[in-house]
Amino acid sequence: MCRWAAYLGEAVFLEDIITAPCHSLIAQSHCAQEAKSPTNGDGFGLAWYGDRPEPGLYRDILPAWSDPNLKSLCRQIKSGLFLAHVRASTGGATSRMNCHPFISGQWSFMHNGQIGGFEKIRRALENSLSDAVFDQREGTTDSELFFLLMIDEGLSADTQGAVSRATSRVIEASRRAGLEPALRLTAAFSDGQTLYAVRYATDAHAPTLYTSVFRNGGGRCIVSEPFDRDGGDWQAIPPSSFVTIGSDGMAIRPFAPASAKLALVV
Template sequence: MCRWAAYLGEAIFLEEIVTAPSHSLIVQSRDAREAKSPTNADGFGLAWYGGRPEPGLYRDILPAWSDPNLKSLCQQIRSGLFLAHVRASTGGGTSRMNCHPFISGRWSFMHNGQIHGFERIRRGLENSLSDAVYDRRSGSTDSELFFLLMIDEGLSRDPHGAATRAANRVLDASRRAGLDPALKLTAAFSDGKALHAVRYATDDHAPTLYTSAFGRGRCIVSEPFDREGGEWQTIPPSSFVTIARDGMVVRPFTPALAELALAS
């Protein structure tokens, strides 16, 4: 499973989360403590917001610990909203286009998790996208496709609803393919204003998610980067988090239940 970290608040240097802490994202790329595998060596990426609506993006296929450019960039870039990710592939080749975060317009997205049986349902899900959204697909991962499903479901108008409806499209496709629906979804995404995150799984093993105040802001992470220096709050499974400049809201995220309510 991948590791990621995101931050919203007063502008800070990216190194304060990505490279400098004792258990920074760079350290987690080779020694994660709360993932199935301690190594996340299939690429990395950064998306950060500055003076323009669209985020900057830097991704590469090298392990995060082995790229000197990453450390230099994190020492120089200041941002009040950024996403950072180290990848452990569960499908899709190792290429820049398959590294997180993914961006589309002003939106950025990164993911830790997996769509079970993805190769069985991939074609149907891709075909279900509108032409305009399908044309934005550049890689081959289930993560990017889920991001595009969210855009197709009205992400810019209703982030919570779009994520719920995208998850239901995945679950429906699994059922139609004769599969037992299985989805692990711990993701973060932003439009440059608010930072959203979701923690969900169809079983009892949703990938981990934590949040903590950090200086004059708040971070949300796959696992704490400094257990001694922060008061980390575990985000419970089946939760949707919205972090804004004026605080944080946690709401239920229950795609399958929402689907049943609509059918009844």
């Protein structure tokens, strides 16, 4: 599994969340407390928004704790909206193209979790993409493919609905392949204006997700695990939830796959 952190609010230096706190994302890259594995050393990435509609992107295959460029960038870059991720591979080579976040136009996306039995349904899912969306495929991970499924389902026009329909496509592909669906999905994504997150699993083990206000209400973080347990009022996001964070606050709604025939395990 992986660790990630996202932020929306008043512009802050990226180091305030990624490198400076006692249990920062860099600390979590080698000493995570709520992940299956404490080490997340298979690369890292940043996506941040500034004056242009599309995000800046920096990814590398080094462990986050050993790249001095990452610390320097976080010390200098200030942003009101960014996503950061440290990777523990559940499949796919350690390459820049497989490091999160992934971007498409103004959208950025990162994921903690996996599609169970992915190699048996990967071809079917890729073949289900429209040609224009399939041409955006750069890496080999299940995470990137899920992001492309969201885009294919009309992410810009119907954000929660697109994620719900993409989830249903994965579950249905598993069943057609004779597999018990095994999807774990805790993801964050943004269009440069609003920050979204989803926590869902087909079993009772959805990866963790927390949120908290930051800097006395100047912004809000959403994270895989808290980066400062003593200084933050962290709220656990329940399983089967869809989170929307905007300038007017945060909303948490129930989340389920699109098909009413699919059983939801809470």
